[in-house]
């Protein structure tokens with residue numbers, strides 16, 4: 001302990017000292033187990049790992065123990081990652097869809113000139129505020145529009161249950177007397193474009209170049225925002241087919257940060273990635289599944305937005321590279337029909353590196369998605 005700086009936690013073993021078997025923090029560390037592999041490097045104690053999950057095996061997930069932090073783990077832990085007999089990469093399919101309710105909606109003018117309606121949902125599965133970002137006027141929420149007993153017209157307008165546009169002096173949620181015909185929503189002409197997006201604070205808010213989540217969110221909004229003739233000529237050929245269809249669509253924004261493991265755990269995973277793991281291995285080392293997300297909430301929200309098979313037999317076009325997501329979003333009883341998968345090619349790949357995210361981390365991130373998570377990025 002004498003070698004430690006003053007600010008160090010008294011529980012911390014100094015880096016220059018190999019832990020001994022008598023140190024309780026490292027009591028199950030032994031040379032034979034292959035945990036202490038370097039003279040200067042302490043093993044990762046069991047307490048480093050989340051007890052919440054047993055590491056599942058992941059397709060294509062053969063780990064290079066020689067160059068990977070798994071070498072610091074017990075043999076049994078490494079084996080669980082290498083040879084586990086089940087994998088949980090595929091999203092959990094709930095037997096029954098959760099109940100969702102849109103509690104408020106508001107118009108948001110955006111910095112690129114387009115307008116969208118932000119819908120905030122409550123549900124009976126978790127306590128998070130999941131969102132639907134709706135572009136265009138022809139997608140409405142059934143639960144929002146439902147009349148609440150005893151509510152006034154002002155109550156309805158305040159929670160966003162109005163047709164047309166709000167303006168000073170408006171008194172009815174039903175008739176926008178400023179605008180003829182605003183009472184009826186335009187008829188939908190083609191299957192709506194949908195993106196199911198999982199929260200990524202790092203990629204969307206603090207400019208991380210470890211992933212392309214921020215770029216994907218921007219791209220989805222861009223495709224839904226503008227008249228289709230304004231689609232950039234950079235759009236890949238498969239998107240050119242969208243030209244014949246009008247813009248509009250919905251981004252379901254799920255609060256499943258870090259593929260469902262949460263921001264704190266994702267940040268730990270980043271540190272493991274800097275220590276040599278790829279994105280899948282890092283999750284497994286923390287005893288989380290490679291992907292801990294589920295999509296039942298998104299399916300239920302799409303149904304509430306009249307994009308379900310019951311009211312929308314034409315189905316949806318889903319913007320994704322993730323095949324598991326396509327199946328998962330359809331729900332346990334095909335409550336939503338995915339008519340078409342629209343790929344999302346990273347901007348840097350599309351523009352030969354002229355635009356888009358550039359970093360060594362993003363290349364590894366995308367490669368791992370393709371090789372281990374089955375993403376179809378081409």
Ligand SMILES: Nc1nc2c(ncn2[C@@H]2O[C@H](COP(=O)(O)OP(=O)(O)OP(=O)(O)O)[C@@H](O)[C@H]2O)c(=O)[nH]1
Nearest residue numbers: 198199200211256257258259266269279320321322
């Ligand atoms: N655990 C973990 N999560 C990450 C990492 N990088 C990004 N994420 C999360 O990954 C989620 C985005 O999912 P992706 O796997 O990139 O893409 P996808 O949604 O499966 O597929 P697409 O529809 O094609 O985008 C967000 O919740 C991010 O916070 C990482 O290194 N580790």
